[in-house]
Amino acid sequence: MQEDLDFIIEETEESMRKGINHLESELIKIRAGKVSPTMLDGITVIYYDAPTPISQVANLQVQDARTLTITPWEKKMLAQIERAIMGANIGVTPQNDGIQIRLFMPPLTEERRRELVKRANGEGEQAKIAIRNIRRDSIEQIKKLQKDGLSEDIAKGSEKEVQDITDKYIALVEKHLAAKEKEMMTI
Numbered sequence: 001m002q003e004d005l006d007f008i009i010e011e012t013e014e015s016m017r018k019g020i021n022h023l024e025s026e027l028i029k030i031r032a033g034k035v036s037p038t039m040l041d042g043i044t045v046i047y048y049d050a051p052t053p054i055s056q057v058a059n060l061q062v063q064d065a066r067t068l069t070i071t072p073w074e075k076k077m078l079a080q081i082e083r084a085i086m087g088a089n090i091g092v093t094p095q096n097d098g099i100q101i102r103l104f105m106p107p108l109t110e111e112r113r114r115e116l117v118k119r120a121n122g123e124g125e126q127a128k129i130a131i132r133n134i135r136r137d138s139i140e141q142i143k144k145l146q147k148d149g150l151s152e153d154i155a156k157g158s159e160k161e162v163q164d165i166t167d168k169y170i171a172l173v174e175k176h177l178a179a180k181e182k183e184m185m186t187i
Contacts, residue, residue, distance in 0.1 A: 001150050005142070005158050012138040012162055016131050016169040023127040023173060027180050030120050035068045035105045037061075043088045045080045054081055066105040070094075108184075117181050124177040128170055135166040 028038045037060040044051040054060070058072040058081060072078055082101055085094045095102040108116070139159050146155040 001145060001148075001154075004145055005150075005154070008138050008141050008145075009158065009161055009165070012134055013165055015134045016165060019127050019130045019134070020169060020172055020176070022130075023123060023176060026123045027120055027176060030116055030123075030180070030184075034065050035062055035103065037068065039068075039090060040070075040085070040088075043084050043090075045077065045084045047077065047080075054084065057081070063102075066107070068103040068105075069100050070103070071100040075099075113184050116184050120177060120180045120184070124173050127173045131166060131169050131173070135162055138162045 028036070029041065037055065040054045040060065043054050045054060045057060046052070047057050054070065057074070057077050058070045061069045061071070063069055070081060072081055078096055078098070078101065082094045082096050085092070085101070085103070092103045092105060095104065139162055142150075142155050142158050142162070146152065
């Protein structure tokens with residue numbers, strides 16, 4: 001029984017850690033006034049009949065805080081990369097000079113910053129929901145073990161341990177959101 005409990009606790013922590021990693025990757029995609037090559041993550045182009053991330057067909061370079069240059073390794077990819085960026089609707093119009101593509105980030109207005117903060121908070125709420133669902137599933141597994149003969153004291157202790165892990169990860173979500181909001185609201 002103790003092995004089962006240890007497994008449930010380990011699995012709970014691992015799943016919640018994955019939830020935090022997912023939140024971090026989603027928050028990175030929300031730009032905070034500064035340009036980043038990660039803003040192109042998830043945008044693919046067709047390269048030799050296969051969907052390929054832009055970062056695998058071109059060199060991405062940050063020129064300054066608001067300019068990203070994309071230099072494809074093959075010139076024929078310029079138009080495809082440009083179309084893919086336009087289709088992804090990331091709020092930037094690519095500037096193609098025949099050699100490379102430049103993305104100029106417009107400065108964020110106060111209203112736009114608030115929208116981005118709302119979006120980040122939405123991602124945070126999704127992460128909290130996922131963490132709470134993991135907690136619920138873990139507690140159900142513990143209750144099932146209790147029906148199979150686990151003592152009530154050990155079950156209650158394990159449930160408290162799951163709740164402590166949940167509280168730790170919810171606090172981590174709040175910390176990430178506060179840092180992202182500060183980053184976005186700083187001009």
